[in-house]
Amino acid sequence: GEDVEQSLFLSVREGDSSVINCTYTDSSSTYLYWYKQEPGAGLQLLTYIFSNMDMKQDQRLTVLLNKKDKHLSLRIADTQTGDSAIYFCAENEEGRRALTFGSGTRLQVQP
Amino acid sequence: GAVVSQHPSWVICKSGTSVKIECRSLDFQATTMFWYRQFPKQSLMLMATSNEGSKATYEQGVEKDKFLINHASLTLSTLTVTSAHPEDSSFYICSALGGISNQPQHFGDGTRLSIL
Numbered sequence: 001g002e003d004v005e006q007s008l009f010l011s012v013r014e015g016d017s018s019v020i021n022c023t024y025t026d027s028s029s030t031y032l033y034w035y036k037q038e039p040g041a042g043l044q045l046l047t048y049i050f051s052n053m054d055m056k057q058d059q060r061l062t063v064l065l066n067k068k069d070k071h072l073s074l075r076i077a078d079t080q081t082g083d084s085a086i087y088f089c090a091e092n093e094e095g096r097r098a099l100t101f102g103s104g105t106r107l108q109v110q111p
Numbered sequence: 112g113a114v115v116s117q118h119p120s121w122v123i124c125k126s127g128t129s130v131k132i133e134c135r136s137l138d139f140q141a142t143t144m145f146w147y148r149q150f151p152k153q154s155l156m157l158m159a160t161s162n163e164g165s166k167a168t169y170e171q172g173v174e175k176d177k178f179l180i181n182h183a184s185l186t187l188s189t190l191t192v193t194s195a196h197p198e199d200s201s202f203y204i205c206s207a208l209g210g211i212s213n214q215p216q217h218f219g220d221g222t223r224l225s226i227l
Contacts, residue, residue: 033215042117042204042220043155088154097208098145099216101154 006089006102013110018076020105022089025070029091032065033099034074037086046074046087076107084109114138115207117219125227126197132190132222134205140185141207145216146178149202158203161188195226 003025012018024032030051035043049056049063049072056063062075072089086106090099116135124130134144143162147155159169159180167180177199179191188207192199202223206216 031215035218040221040223043206043218045215045217048215097143097216098157098160099155099206100157103154 004089004091004100004102006087006105008103009106009108011108011110012079014079014081016079018074018079018083018107018109020074020076020087020089020107022072022074022102023070024072024089024091024100024102026091026093026100027070028093031092032063032072033090033092034061034063035088035090035101037088037104039085043088079107079109081109081111083107114217115141115205115219117205117222119222120220121223121225123225123227124195127194128226130192130195130224132192132203132205132224134188134190134207134219136186136207136209136217139207139209141188141209142185143208144182144188145206145208146180146188146190147204147206149204149221151202155204158190192224195224197226200224200226 006022033048034046036046037043047058060077064073086104088104089102118133146158148158149155157170158173159167161167161180161182163182163185169175182188202221204221206218
């Protein structure tokens with residue numbers, strides 16, 4: 001089946017940029033998503049990108065998609081302590097609207 | 112504000128009890144709702160897909176008689192964990208989709224279920 005992989009942990013200092021990476025195997029992915037989950041909470045949609053796009057920027061967030069390498073990244077500029085959370089990438093398989101999630105990357109922001 | 116409401120947010124009950132979790136779309140009609148399960152420090156695993164007015168489609172390994180799903184209206188889906196046991200303790204999250212293809216899913220805040 002389809003697989004989505006992420007590194008498990010990232011630690012950065014406040015004010016630095018964070019880059020969270022994700023790789024996927026499904027070449028028919030149509031949309032790719034980044035969700036944020038704070039402890040004990042549900043998922044908050046941060047941003048998403050259509051598979052025919054290379055980049056999308058939304059305030060401090062920049063998503064880069066390399067469709068050839070099936071690589072997705074999320075860059076958070078000027079990372080703040082409030083950005084500490086688990087970040088999940090997810091993808092939609094074409095013709096199937098459920099999401100396949102990566103394992104999640106725990107971002108720790110140190111003051 | 113929240114577009115998907117999930118209730119209750121936390122429930123503790125004794126083994127053998129049945130527990131119902133509600134998922135409501137607040138300002139749109141959800142033709143499809145999904146139920147996910149998340150174990151501590153793990154990712155979300157799809158349990159079932161619920162389409163309004165039809166039977167839910169369960170993922171492999173998910174017992175449909177154990178996890179009853181009802182999607183009786185375009186704004187409400189329920190998940191009932193029947194005769195719950197400690198191994199059913201988990202974080203259950205629903206999401207909802209409208210009728211437009213490939214729009215992002217909106218998630219509820221999740222229900223933490225603890226079975227004693």
